[in-house]
Amino acid sequence: MPEILRGDLQAVGLSTVLQAVEAEGLTGKISVPRGEIEVHMGNVVSARVANLGGIDALMELFLQPGGTFVVHTAEVVPAVALGPLTTLVLDGCRLLDEWQRIAASALLPTGTGPLPATLARLTPHLDGRTAIRDGVTTAGEWRCRVIDPLIQALEDGRLSQHDAVVSPAAAPAPPVDTPTPGDDTSFDATIDTARRLVREGRLGEARAAFERALVDRPNDRIALQNLRRLAALEGV
Helix, strand or coil: CCEEEEEECCCCCHHHHHHHHHHHCCCEEEEECCEEEEEECCEEEEEEECCEEHHHHHHHHHCCCCCEEEEEECCCCCCCCCCCHHHHHHHHHHHHHHHHHHCCEEEEECCCCCCCHHHCCCHHHCCCCCEHHHHHHHHCCCHHHHHHHHHHHHHCCCEEEEECCCCCCCCCCCCCCCCCCCCHHHHHHHHHHHHHHHHCCCHHHHHHHHHHHHHHCCCCHHHHHHHHHHHHHHCC
């Protein structure tokens, strides 16, 4: 299978790779750590990670850490696309943003209502001490399947978010970046609102919310990335 393109997912995100493949109308396979994506004439027609397939597998691949990707030509059976690429990319990047926000936190049920059945295997690890990324690994869950239920439970108050308990040796070094101007609470709340609006399909309102977030943090990477994804989804 002739190789077309190779690179590092830390430097070139999966969304960029998929958009390049679509722009060139390529047919072939994209090999990434732990998985593979098939494209036909630029459309994503299948994805697989272990025993997971379809859109769930593609979303899981967005959540994988960096590594080498390889795009190569191959025969691919024509099939219905998993969805419009702009929608798939927006969903995948949104899940990645949400995961980065909660992965290091510990979550604890508040007792105000039952948790979704989709979180059944994860519930024993929602103890207010264990980082959610560790709980998901221990439970053998797919991240792509629990992120939205977790976020929804946080938003409606059925879960509370806490700092995970870590040993001093495992604690990360303090960040060296200079503080970003703006009110952190206001910014985070506005970003949360904007993401909820995206999930509800209210894209115009989501755009306005992300733009309000930029008032608190001019040039913020997360807000700008989400605005670019919205522009792609809206065809702007």
